[in-house]
Amino acid sequence: MTEDESRIQHFAAEREALNETVMRYAGRNIKRFYNIDSQVYHNGALPAKTKEMLGLVASLVLRCDDCINYHLIRCHEEGVTSEELEEVIAVGLIVGGSIVIPHMRRAFQAWDDLQSTNADAKQEM
């Protein structure tokens, strides 16, 4: 396993641990928000894949690294290709401007890590 893979894995693990803390304090409204936040990306008139790309571009222009990482993992799971991802990110860069660049850099690095995880997994089979 490379250092890069553990970065993404570290993000996912920390995210889960913190969500547990949230749930200890959360009242009804926060819990219901979490529920809608999950439903909104499910298959519907648009497939989950498209919705994850929508979530990614929204996270990019709002410049939230954690949100970007989450949607990159989901895009990877939904089978978004590197060519498609590049085009999603290009839209985010043009809409959001150069202020998006530091987040774009980290996004491509995380995507690169996810790709190599994939390649390693294939090799192990």
Add this chain to the structure above:
Amino acid sequence: MTEDESRIQHFAAEREALNETVMRYAGRNIKRFYNIDSQVYHNGALPAKTKEMLGLVASLVLRCDDCINYHLIRCHEEGVTSEELEEVIAVGLIVGGSIVIPHMRRAFQAWDDLQSTNADAKQEM
């Protein structure tokens, strides 16, 4: 023609007039930015339809009415259905929060106008 149609038409006409003013002042960098801003929504690994939905959700969470109007017109041209549009807007609302609501209200109104323009056009045929 309804009052609503002329609102969208007014937006498009004013946009064109102001772009002419921009071009009288614009140097090389602004002109090249305009060019990329057009290219990035063209068909590629992802179809133009998907890219316009990406542009719409990005405009929604950044809360720019003019950008929202522009991408609504383009989504309409690319054949986005009302069910698909509702799901794009739902993602924008959940990512961006209640601060998005005033823009969402105007977006659905503009979409409603675009739909009725369509219905009128069909009736005329």
Add this chain to the structure above:
Amino acid sequence: MTEDESRIQHFAAEREALNETVMRYAGRNIKRFYNIDSQVYHNGALPAKTKEMLGLVASLVLRCDDCINYHLIRCHEEGVTSEELEEVIAVGLIVGGSIVIPHMRRAFQAWDDLQSTNADAKQEM
């Protein structure tokens, strides 16, 4: 009735009409979001009055005039005094900076309209 009062009344009427358009298109997620968006300002551990001031300061620093107007009306209904309002706005101004000033100007004007509506109503009794 002064011109100013009708401005606030115009805002409230337009808001209602547009919400009807939203509801014609809205699916389950948007409807549920509207529901939470209402619940979150109800009396709880904190009184509704405090929550409306929280909504106002959040709207100010995010610079959303429609949201500011809505929370000003609600603050007025909950009995926020002009001295209290000034302190809420001062926090918003310091946190958000001079970019907040144009919204602050319109907020004080709207508040002034709400106060004079009140004075007129008292006089009529």
Add this chain to the structure above:
Amino acid sequence: MTEDESRIQHFAAEREALNETVMRYAGRNIKRFYNIDSQVYHNGALPAKTKEMLGLVASLVLRCDDCINYHLIRCHEEGVTSEELEEVIAVGLIVGGSIVIPHMRRAFQAWDDLQSTNADAKQEM
């Protein structure tokens, strides 16, 4: 006098009227903020002209039309040329992205109005 000139004049007049309303409600902190907000653009290690360009680019990327208008008027007073202005706006566009475009359009239109006011004034002499 053209219609365009009165638009800028209308902005300046409305701004003054609303500031009077602010001052009727403002406590010590808001008043002191207004004071710093004025001081920070005075001549110092950097000339006022440079500081107004800084204020303009900050207003552009934060997408505040009223703030943009104010700094355009001040840039015009400080002798910023159209070539210099175009470069300030180009930086704002690249940093802030296409979401800045609607504000850029209105900014160039307002600048155009200010230039023609100038030309008229010279002709009258």
Add this chain to the structure above:
Amino acid sequence: MTEDESRIQHFAAEREALNETVMRYAGRNIKRFYNIDSQVYHNGALPAKTKEMLGLVASLVLRCDDCINYHLIRCHEEGVTSEELEEVIAVGLIVGGSIVIPHMRRAFQAWDDLQSTNADAKQEM
């Protein structure tokens, strides 16, 4: 002492060290801004406790972790309960949307640390 407590203490110590660097460079305007930034949270028509909750919700929707941490410490000092805090954060989440979630996660974790510091302090007595 837990690892968590030292995280908050580390934040407070680093904040103080960096403020000293600011003060070595700061001219009159920055110093006066710091002064207003302190005054605006003092007891007035509204108690400091309410103002700290206003500062917290503004920091949440603007997604500034350092500002959130600072206001969490102050809310804790002013006797805000966990139930009250949850409601402030719920308002911030609904206004700001899912983009606020990563900051909310860290906010509840920091609050949890502050609570356990408190419990430890009581136990030591």
Add this chain to the structure above:
Amino acid sequence: MTEDESRIQHFAAEREALNETVMRYAGRNIKRFYNIDSQVYHNGALPAKTKEMLGLVASLVLRCDDCINYHLIRCHEEGVTSEELEEVIAVGLIVGGSIVIPHMRRAFQAWDDLQSTNADAKQEM
């Protein structure tokens, strides 16, 4: 060499490594954006020094630490003095509000590091 210098050097090295990853994925639009993003700060009607100060203030009010660091390095190279820098930052603070403070703190610290690098370099000659 101090610990502080290596922090800035670390930033520059990491930035370069990540840009290489970007370039492996980037299509034509992203590459062209990078090109404009470089051109826009070149000498023109305004000198590069002024443009870097514009880039800095825009980065400050948009609160992007990586962008701030980059423009601080460039401002230092273009001979911006500490007095000039303080005034650029003061404009950013007043426009953007207290939410800018954590970024301002880190900006002055990075500037302080750049100054001491300079002093060390002079001493070595």
